[in-house]
Amino acid sequence: MTHSAPGRKMYMCLRCGKLFSKEDMELTPGVRCPKCGYRIIVKTRSPSAKRIKAR
Numbered sequence: 001m002t003h004s005a006p007g008r009k010m011y012m013c014l015r016c017g018k019l020f021s022k023e024d025m026e027l028t029p030g031v032r033c034p035k036c037g038y039r040i041i042v043k044t045r046s047p048s049a050k051r052i053k054a055r
């Protein structure tokens with residue numbers, strides 16, 4: 001069980017708020033949300049990311 005890597009980078013979709021890892025993002029070409037396909041992604045380091053205002 002080596003699932004908890006400290007400081008692991010995560011990415012969050014600004015549209016649907018989906019959190020995903022780099023591996024998940026590599027499933028699709030380019031940088032986009034694997035769930036909804038949105039292209040605006042922010043990097044975050046913890047699952048409890050601060051909410052970013054997206055208008």
Ligand SMILES: [Zn+2]
Pocket residue numbers: 013014015016017018033034035036037038
């Ligand atoms: Zn999304």
